[in-house]
Amino acid sequence: MIKRKEDVEPPTFDRLYYSLQGMKASFLTACRPIIGLDGCFLKTVHGGQLLVAIGRDGNDNMVPIALAVVQVENGENWTWSLRELLDDIGGLGENKWTFISDRQKGLIEALKEIVPDSEHRYCLRHMYQNIKKKYRGVELKGLFWKVGCTANKFDFENYMKLMAEADPKVNPTYETASEWLQKIPAEHWAGSYFKTDCLSDVVVNNLCESFNSYILGARDKSIITMLECIRNKLMKRMQQKKAGMEKYVGDICPNILRRINKNQKISRSYYAFYSGNQEYQVNCLSAQCVFGQYVVHLSKRTCTCGMFQLCGYPCSHACTSIGQERQKIEDFVHKYYSKMEYLRTYSHVIHAVPGQEHYFKTQYQPLNASVYRKQKGRP
Incomplete structure (x- = not known):
């Protein structure tokens, strides 16, 4: 019996999608529905690209969701990786997620094809x-x-x-x-x-860039070793984040509280006039407000400056109105930014894994390495 060439030679690596249950569950439990997308180069002799999807926790820190290892960053690979991602976390074909990216090659077209009604922000x-x-x-x-x-x-x-x-x-x-x-x-x-x-x-798509820097030491390793290094880093990071927030005294995450305190400081030069039904006219006497008169609806959580409803926590104009009503700022901050929701995000576990000597052997042949491609420029 003569065997065909493809029966004799092991298959060559093409592309790989990687997401752990703890990564997905952390994002889906208590994070806002915004996802950063980006790609970075792998530094091995075989080249390749790492495509990443990053969420945000209640403290505006990164929550890695999934990775994809591909040969080149193009429309075909972005389409494939996005389909895998949305099939994994839900929302394929639905107007459920907001994406932000650097307008990478092929990504704009891929998002239009897969989730045409979803919001896509440019960095x-x-x-x-x-x-x-x-x-x-x-x-x-x-x-x-x-x-x-x-x-x-x-x-x-x-x-x-x-x-x-x-x-x-x-x-x-x-x-x-x-x-x-x-x-x-x-x-x-x-x-x-x-x-x-x-x-x-x-x-800005800064969290994706932060993640690419965070895994910099792993990007020059072979694919399995790289993914194992990333898993180890994320496993430790999740427990460090959880332990750090458990020691924190306060109901609102510190980065968000810092912004609210800044808004309160700015609001000291504003004057709020009550017009009924928790509606206020706020006059600004500050360099921060160039076009200076706004309307705040505390019951609707809106301000004509737009920031209150866009962010989910009080803008400087809303802070003035809340102070006029003698109410607590915390009562007007969305639950996404609470300590409780943050701890829910990091309540999941990326499990420990035994060494390679304990791996189960399958009937499949080992994968060949990617085809070596000579890089441009001086070696």
Whole structure:
């Protein structure tokens, strides 16, 4: 009997999806429905890419959900890894999740194909790296971040006008900074156009970059060894996070409490006027409020500045109104940011694993390593 070539040679590694039950359960238990997506290079002689999906806990720290090891970062591999991810955590074909990314090659098209109705945010820092190559200056930089970070459309339009004035159109062929921004749909990068379902004002994909740095020492190892190093780090990290929060005295996570305290400090120069039914008009006498009169509905948890409903905790205008009513700030903070929900996130376990000498042997042949590809540039 003559055996075919594919019957003789072991299969070659193509791509691998990796997610542990403890990772998924931590995210699904008490985290907001926002997922950061990013890719980074593997540093072995065989190359390859590591695609990561990262969530956020109640203290705005990273919660790794899943990894995928692929040969190259392209639309096909992003589509495959996203299908695996959404099949794993639920929500495939539903408008359930919010995604944020650096606009990687093929990822935008993959998200449009798989979850066309889900929100997809673009990282502002990545966008600024593109815009600053052509448009320089401290004034334009400041206006760019104000345009992207403001949470209401009125302030958005005002800052866009200021940007147009700072970079006027000198000739018909010249594309101004504001025109460059207007070519990108605002719902992808401007906080004023974001949906409020995920209770997050995040405009940068920094947690994915933090995770890529966190696993830097593992990325030059072979795939199984790399994944085992990552598992060990995450196993220890989950228990460290849990133990640290158990010692914390307070009901609101420390990073969120720090932001609320900052809002309270800013609010000291504001004046709130009661109009009935827990509605307040807040007048601002501060450099932080350029366009300075807002309406706060404490019963609806909204403010016309947009931040209260976008984040899920009181903005500076809401802090003034809450103080006027002699109520507690904690009563107006969403449960996502509570110590109790944080401990629920880290109540799960990534189990210990015996050494390779205890692994069960299967009837399958070992995988071949990936095809070696010579990298560009000097070795």
